[in-house]
Amino acid sequence: MSATTAAPRPLRGAIVGLGMMGRHHARLLQTSGLTTFVGAVDPGGDRHGAVADPALVFPTVRALLDHDPASAPELAVVAVPTEEHVPAVLELVAAGVSVLVEKPLAEDPARARELIAAVRAAGVQGAVGHVERCNPALIELRRRAQAGQLGQVFHVATERIGPFPDRIRDVGVVKDLATHDLDLVGWLGGGPVVTLAAQTQHRMGRRHEDLVNVVGRLAHGTTFTTMVDWLSPTKVRRTRVLGERGMLVADTLTADLTFYANGEVTSEWDAARTLRGVSEGDVTRYALSRREPLLVELKGFCALVRGDEQAAVVSLEEGLAAVELADAVLRSAAEGETVHVAPGGHATGAAR
Numbered sequence: 001m002s003a004t005t006a007a008p009r010p011l012r013g014a015i016v017g018l019g020m021m022g023r024h025h026a027r028l029l030q031t032s033g034l035t036t037f038v039g040a041v042d043p044g045g046d047r048h049g050a051v052a053d054p055a056l057v058f059p060t061v062r063a064l065l066d067h068d069p070a071s072a073p074e075l076a077v078v079a080v081p082t083e084e085h086v087p088a089v090l091e092l093v094a095a096g097v098s099v100l101v102e103k104p105l106a107e108d109p110a111r112a113r114e115l116i117a118a119v120r121a122a123g124v125q126g127a128v129g130h131v132e133r134c135n136p137a138l139i140e141l142r143r144r145a146q147a148g149q150l151g152q153v154f155h156v157a158t159e160r161i162g163p164f165p166d167r168i169r170d171v172g173v174v175k176d177l178a179t180h181d182l183d184l185v186g187w188l189g190g191g192p193v194v195t196l197a198a199q200t201q202h203r204m205g206r207r208h209e210d211l212v213n214v215v216g217r218l219a220h221g222t223t224f225t226t227m228v229d230w231l232s233p234t235k236v237r238r239t240r241v242l243g244e245r246g247m248l249v250a251d252t253l254t255a256d257l258t259f260y261a262n263g264e265v266t267s268e269w270d271a272a273r274t275l276r277g278v279s280e281g282d283v284t285r286y287a288l289s290r291r292e293p294l295l296v297e298l299k300g301f302c303a304l305v306r307g308d309e310q311a312a313v314v315s316l317e318e319g320l321a322a323v324e325l326a327d328a329v330l331r332s333a334a335e336g337e338t339v340h341v342a343p344g345g346h347a348t349g350a351a352r
């Protein structure tokens with residue numbers, strides 16, 4: 001007779017911030033079976049109708065925590081505006097609640113470090129919601145690149161353009177969107193960013209930038225480019241990894257992955273072949289199982305809270321590194337310099 005493993009007890013989960021992102025987390029916290037939903041916090045109430053039981057919507061974190069000690073949350077997803085992350089996290093972790101914090105981890109590196117220190121001091125678990133790492137197309141792209149399908153990887157290019165989501169008030173496109181890309185380039189390219197140079201545009205009359213182009217290099221020589229804006233009339237989410245045998249292209253809107261192989265060129269004159277470069281070869285589109293990235297993220301976080309040290313989550317330190325890279329991008333754009341980035345992400349000075 002085969003032994004069956006009982007499903008683990010659902011963890012008591014809450015959502016803080018019921019906006020555009022929080023409503024999706026709220027749905028999964030109520031329906032995934034991974035958690036027992038114990039409440040939502042939003043001073044503006046449940047504007048998107050995300051919570052089935054209106055009695056579980058609270059105006060403050062304090063009200064959630066004081067509601068019923070028997071149903072105190074074990075974990076909370078923090079999906080408030082970026083500048084509100086630190087106060088929300090401080091209050092939650094002081095009450096012993098583990099936190100999955102939406103990206104970017106905080107508005108600047110100092111605040112991100114403050115957040116991490118509070119989580120560690122409280123002895124709870126924390127992770128950051130860089131949900132692109134849970135996208136099936138990017139997971140498969142990375143697996144194939146690491147397995148050697150591309151041979152040596154030359155370049156990683158990300159493109160994340162589209163119209164402006166009017167609700168973003170507190171940060172610019174670098175911190176709000178490009179933190180995805182600044183996290184992905186090293187994760188996909190297999191090494192940390194060591195130098196970068198950036199150019200920005202301010203076209204919408206807001207305090208913060210609305211377009212950024214970054215060019216840079218990873219530790220072992222792979223180059224990268226990142227194009228991100230809120231000015232384009234169509235939404236594109238595309239990541240290309242180019243290597244000596246071809247190119248893998250992921251579309252994270254549709255979770256599609258395509259391989260463009262280099263053509264086989266037969267020539268008796270090898271030198272001429274080198275000079276001609278590559279030619280077009282076979283194109284393969286892979287059939288992927290399309291798991292919801294946010295559900296994959298929540299599953300990984302629940303495993304972490306249960307004590308699985310190998311759980312597939314993006315660590316708070318990786319979240320800090322993305323915030324530090326965003327800082328380096330803004331500094332490069334402001335000063336018109338190429339910036340060196342020390343291990344761990346922080347900028348150390350202009351590269352000459």
Ligand SMILES: NC(=O)c1ccc[n+]([C@@H]2O[C@H](COP(=O)([O-])OP(=O)(O)OC[C@H]3O[C@@H](n4cnc5c(N)ncnc54)[C@H](O)[C@@H]3O)[C@@H](O)[C@H]2O)c1
Nearest residue numbers: 017018019020021022041042044079080081082102103104
């Ligand atoms: N992972 C992703 O792909 C992704 C996508 C979008 C947004 N985000 C991140 O999620 C966070 C929220 O973004 P959004 O687009 O949902 O914003 P939003 O403005 O739509 O929602 C934020 C919500 O938080 C509420 N709020 C404000 N202060 C609060 C507090 N102290 N306590 C509880 N609730 C509070 C607001 O009333 C609002 O309903 C941001 O950090 C953003 O960067 C991540």
